[in-house]
Amino acid sequence: MVELKNKRAIVTGAAVGLGNAYAYALAKEGVHVAVCDIRDEIHDVAETLKTYGVNAVAWQGDVSDPVHVREVVDGAASAFGGLDILINNAGVWGASVADDDLDKSLDDYDRIVGTNLKGEYLFARAVIPILIEQGVGGDIVNIATDHMVTCGTPWDRCPNPGSCAFEHPRPTGGGDAMDLYDAAKWGLNGFLYGWAKALAPHNIRVNAFCMGATDSYMLRSFHNFEPSEEEVASWMKAEDNAQVLMDILKEGPSGRNAQNVNFCVGRTVTTEPPLEQIYVYQEQVTLGGGS
Numbered sequence: 159m160v161e162l163k164n165k166r167a168i169v170t171g172a173a174v175g176l177g178n179a180y181a182y183a184l185a186k187e188g189v190h191v192a193v194c195d196i197r198d199e200i201h202d203v204a205e206t207l208k209t210y211g212v213n214a215v216a217w218q219g220d221v222s223d224p225v226h227v228r229e230v231v232d233g234a235a236s237a238f239g240g241l242d243i244l245i246n247n248a249g250v251w252g253a254s255v256a257d258d259d260l261d262k263s264l265d266d267y268d269r270i271v272g273t274n275l276k277g278e279y280l281f282a283r284a285v286i287p288i289l290i291e292q293g294v295g296g297d298i299v300n301i302a303t304d305h306m307v308t309c310g311t312p313w314d315r316c317p318n319p320g321s322c323a324f325e326h327p328r329p330t331g332g333g334d335a336m337d338l339y340d341a342a343k344w345g346l347n348g349f350l351y352g353w354a355k356a357l358a359p360h361n362i363r364v365n366a367f368c369m370g371a372t373d374s375y376m377l378r379s380f381h382n383f384e385p386s387e388e389e390v391a392s393w394m395k396a397e398d399n400a401q402v403l404m405d406i407l408k409e410g411p412s413g414r415n416a417q418n419v420n421f422c423v424g425r426t427v428t429t430e431p432p433l434e435q436i437y438v439y440q441e442q443v444t445l446g447g448g449s
């Protein structure tokens with residue numbers, strides 16, 4: 159177990175929802191936190207984070223904008239004297255189906271893939287050289303969705319199928335209007351395994367969180383902000399999810415790596431042991447070859 163106090167983190171999309179819970183959980187552990195969000199109230203979040211006795215800085219902007227990404231990453235590293243943790247959380251959902259017209263599809267692509275895939279890509283690309291240069295390891299956690307690992311991937315890896323809230327095996331994938339959202343989240347698997355393999359020699363771990371329904375602004379918006387009591391009771395809590403994040407960060411360099419950490423509706427949110435590693439990174443990756 160490693161101490162998180164005085165580590166330095168960036169959390170994207172931290173104004174509301176899961177990102178907000180992650181930022182507060184980190185601050186309660188004594189982590190200095192840089193937050194960003196497309197919403198202006200992110201500045202208020204930073205002010206409240208400071209009441210936990212940590213340094214906190216905020217930027218308002220779009221994670222798909224490389225100028226904003228550079229500003230946040232360089233600004234945070236400069237404010238804190240370095241970086242240790244990136245929580246790639248900002249995400250959006252929008253309805254998209256296979257026969258959407260092309261103009262709508264292009265707008266959807268820019269927004270949904272721009273936020274859920276490009277944003278995570280840009281933030282990691284800006285943060286990774288800093289982590290490598292520091293030479294003391296670090297953590298990247300990408301926030302994905304259970305649509306890509308429903309019942310585990312493959313589903314027969316589910317540690318406890320008996321408690322599944324869905325008919326088992328639940329097919330992988332989201333609902334009817336999710337093709338683009340799921341494609342973007344599935345794309346995170348490429349980053350998960352590629353980065354974990356490349357960064358393991360530098361003691362930088364890369365994991366992903368794959369949530370089922372968790373109470374947040376986004377989930378409430380699906381229910382026109384009037385969810386029934388039964389629906390809310392069935393949802394997981396962002397604070398419990400954030401506690402698992404703290405536990406996994408505290409595992410340190412010898413902890414799990416390259417894992418899709420699955421949070422299934424119907425199962426208690428606890429920090430489960432790492433899954434058997436089936437996507438083992440075997441060969442060494444040469445960094446610096448992409449320029």
Ligand SMILES: NC(=O)c1ccc[n+]([C@@H]2O[C@H](COP(=O)([O-])OP(=O)(O)OC[C@H]3O[C@@H](n4cnc5c(N)ncnc54)[C@H](O)[C@@H]3O)[C@@H](O)[C@H]2O)c1
Nearest residue numbers: 171173174175176195196220221248249371372374375376
């Ligand atoms: N809540 C769930 O049930 C659930 C399930 C699976 C996955 N997720 C994922 O968890 C993450 C957090 O979702 P949430 O439910 O807390 O959503 P949310 O809408 O409650 O919060 C998302 C935050 O990201 C910010 N954001 C959105 N687009 C942005 C952009 N382009 N640039 C900067 N900030 C942006 C929003 O303003 C908001 O503060 C997302 O990646 C989402 O896809 C959530």
